[in-house]
Amino acid sequence: MDDAGVRVVTAVPVTIGVRFAVVSDAPGSGPLVDRFGRVHRDLRVSLTDRCSLRCTYCMPEQGNEWLAKTSILTLDEIERIARVAAAAGITTFRLTGGEPLLRADIVDVVGRLARIEGKAGPVQIAMTTNGIRLREFLPDLIDAGLARLNISIDTLRRDRFRELTRRDRLDDVRDGIAAASESGLRPLKLNAVAMRDVNDDELVDLVEFAVAHDAQLRFIEQMPLDAGHTWSRERMVTREEILSALSARWRLTPVPGRGGAPAETWILDDGPHRVGVIASVTAPFCGDCDRLRLTADGQLRNCLFSTTEFDLLPILRGGSDELDRDLDAMMRACILRKLPGHAIDDPAFLQPARGMNAIGG
Ligand code: SAM
Numbered sequence: 001m002d003d004a005g006v007r008v009v010t011a012v013p014v015t016i017g018v019r020f021a022v023v024s025d026a027p028g029s030g031p032l033v034d035r036f037g038r039v040h041r042d043l044r045v046s047l048t049d050r051c052s053l054r055c056t057y058c059m060p061e062q063g064n065e066w067l068a069k070t071s072i073l074t075l076d077e078i079e080r081i082a083r084v085a086a087a088a089g090i091t092t093f094r095l096t097g098g099e100p101l102l103r104a105d106i107v108d109v110v111g112r113l114a115r116i117e118g119k120a121g122p123v124q125i126a127m128t129t130n131g132i133r134l135r136e137f138l139p140d141l142i143d144a145g146l147a148r149l150n151i152s153i154d155t156l157r158r159d160r161f162r163e164l165t166r167r168d169r170l171d172d173v174r175d176g177i178a179a180a181s182e183s184g185l186r187p188l189k190l191n192a193v194a195m196r197d198v199n200d201d202e203l204v205d206l207v208e209f210a211v212a213h214d215a216q217l218r219f220i221e222q223m224p225l226d227a228g229h230t231w232s233r234e235r236m237v238t239r240e241e242i243l244s245a246l247s248a249r250w251r252l253t254p255v256p257g258r259g260g261a262p263a264e265t266w267i268l269d270d271g272p273h274r275v276g277v278i279a280s281v282t283a284p285f286c287g288d289c290d291r292l293r294l295t296a297d298g299q300l301r302n303c304l305f306s307t308t309e310f311d312l313l314p315i316l317r318g319g320s321d322e323l324d325r326d327l328d329a330m331m332r333a334c335i336l337r338k339l340p341g342h343a344i345d346d347p348a349f350l351q352p353a354r355g356m357n358a359i360g361g
């Protein structure tokens with residue numbers, strides 16, 4: 001029996017770390033609290049590792065090892081996990097990937113999850129997408145219950161976009177953003193990873209583009225999650241550099257009360273528009289992290305940078321009589337093993353074997 005009150009019966013080393021199989025005895029009540037008192041309310045659900053783009057900071061150009069199709073969670077399995085998570089206090093499901101819009105049943109996924117009632121009422125469904133084909137799906141997604149959208153766009157220049165994503169799809173992304181802006185779904189957020197000598201001369205332009213679409217731009221510090229393992233701290237664009245570039249154009253007033261949100265936010269001049277910075281590397285917010293992650297192949301992760309995963313597939317597909325209890329126990333075991341922080345600065349830091357597309361950003 002370990003500190004989670006959960007009996008770990010196997011610990012099988014695999015390429016991505018260690019997978020635990022759990023045979024219950026978990027407390028199974030109350031919120032999902034870790035050893036540091038962090039209450040978990042947000043589940044990031046990766047729906048696929050496939051993508052219509054190949055962003056250099058996320059995926060290799062070629063030769064990606066895709067997750068086995070048979071291991072990808074079905075809609076019924078995702079819903080089952082989500083119901084257990086909501087009963088344990090998860091209030092937001094953020095659908096991500098890979099590219100969530102590549103999933104053929106995406107509208108049903110949103111619809112089925114949006115109907116789940118947690119202890120505090122209906123859950124909220126959010127999505128992070130690259131925006132490609134969003135115009136086509138958006139009305140059905142909103143009808144199904146989608147409440148929040150984040151769309152990623154790192155550059156407004158076609159040649160750069162092609163180089164960065166290895167696909168010539170900037171017009172499709174812009175069209176998706178235009179559709180989201182027209183839809184009235186708010187707040188609308190646009191994500192951009194700031195990169196030296198790639199888009200660091202476009203920071204002001206990106207914010208202006210967001211403002212023109214009544215959206216909030218959020219700059220993300222690049223994290224060591226690229227498939228090529230080429231990240232270096234020296235080359236990344238920091239929060240300070242981003243703020244300094246923006247300060248030359250706007251007066252930035254910090255917005256207090258961030259809570260567990262990853263982004264720090266500033267009001268631009270007298271408002272109402274805002275800009276955010278997600279400084280995962282130079283100003284980590286691990287102390288307030290309320291996020292748990294589910295990969296498309298049924299692995300629970302307690303951190304983006306985790307090298308340990310908790311495998312829900314044997315529980316889901318093993319014919320358990322107490323399926324919900326066992327899923328709940330695995331969630332609690334996963335959370336109780338969460339470390340205080342990601343330790344990117346630790347010399348012993350190990351980048352996870354999975355690329356960001358297979359973890360779910
Ligand atoms: N395909 C969708 C998209 O791009 O929005 C959803 C998945 S993507 C992995 C989610 C977010 O993670 C995107 O905003 C992307 O820019 C960000 N991301 C991916 N790799 C990253 C890295 N190495 N560092 C920082 N952010 C990263």
Ligand code: SF4
Binds near residue numbers: 051054055058098130
């Ligand atoms: Fe695809 Fe999103 Fe990764 Fe880009 S960041 S390759 S759009 S999953």
